[in-house]
Amino acid sequence: MKIENSRLISGAAPHFEHRRSDINANSFAEIVPVIPGQIGGRQTSIVSAKALHAALGVGNDFSTWVKGRIEEYGFSLGADYVVFDPSNFRNQSTDFNHPVTKWTSRRGGDRRSKDYGLCLNMAKELAMVERNEQGRAVRRYFTQCEEALQISAPEIAVQYRRQLKARISAASMFKPMCAALDAARAELGKQTQQRHYTNESNMIARIVLGGLTAKQWAQSSGITTEPRDSMSAGQLEHLTYLESTDITLIDMGMSYDQRKAELVRLSQRWLAKRLEVH
Structure with a gap:
């Protein structure tokens, strides 16, 4: 070669x-x-x-x-x-x-x-x-x-590389987050239903997407494919950060409302730091 x-x-x-x-x-x-x-x-x-x-x-x-x-x-x-x-x-x-x-x-x-x-x-x-x-x-x-x-236009390829990195990172965090939720509920003697995973995912998506779930965001944007495939690198990086953080909060035994409040606070701090860098 x-x-x-x-x-x-x-x-x-x-x-x-x-x-x-x-x-x-x-x-x-x-x-x-x-x-x-x-x-x-x-x-x-x-x-x-x-x-x-x-x-x-x-x-x-x-x-x-x-x-x-x-x-x-x-x-x-x-x-x-x-x-x-x-x-x-x-x-x-x-x-x-x-x-x-x-x-x-x-x-x-x-x-x-x-x-x-x-x-x-x-x-x-x-x-x-x-x-x-x-x-x-x-x-x-x-x-x-x-x-x-x-x-x-090689600079466009660099942009796509960043989006790919963010997309794969987001894909790698969702299952561990669900596993953490399942384990935490099992410790309390509770069974985890599909709606619990959906609620957790929607809670994080709303923080990233201005109050919309991923499905709602896709519909409002005219997107008919998997929503995450059309998210920007910044949105995906934000999503990944919150999913990763949520795993820690779940392991700490925080309730849904406590996690939501803490993720909103940390999200604002994350966004502020990004603005400082750029």
Whole structure:
């Protein structure tokens, strides 16, 4: 595989090895890199399969997952992907105005592992077949990144990268919040119904969306798809912060009304700090 000495499409500083826990811990600092290169002598955009595997939150280990998908969907070596040793490839520049001129090992030493450079169409298909929120968000990012390239606007790709990071972070917080609520109610001898999860989610959404639930916000905005897919990066980051905080408040034994009051207070402080930064 030939890696061009050119700028990154994603705007991230990619490590081709990621841990799934990095994403679940809401520290998605390094998103899926999309870099210009060649597969089979054909100029294309290339995605690290290892980075994609981590972003999708796949349950299987990397090797089992990528080999299984290649066999299941009939992808071809030299046409859809190439195999390479990633230990010498880590981008040192996040500046679009400076070319990528050097890649160094993240792990150091002589340890080697195998990665797969995927063409963008293959990466999009792999994201689609995972059928989870992460897969939908990543596939949408690839599509948007492609569109941004067509109009030679890399700054738009940076914006999409931030939105993808926020979208995946928001997806990773909802289930733990529900689990915390379930555990807290179980300790009180109460059974948790679907409406309890919905009430908790709506309470947080109203704080972020000016008094509207996600469904109401989508309807008022003419959005017919999943509401979170159309939220801005700022809204998603706000949502993620409140969901993460709510888990702590639930674990502290606060009632619904106490949590709501505290989340409103903390939300105002969070927004004020954001205004100071910007």
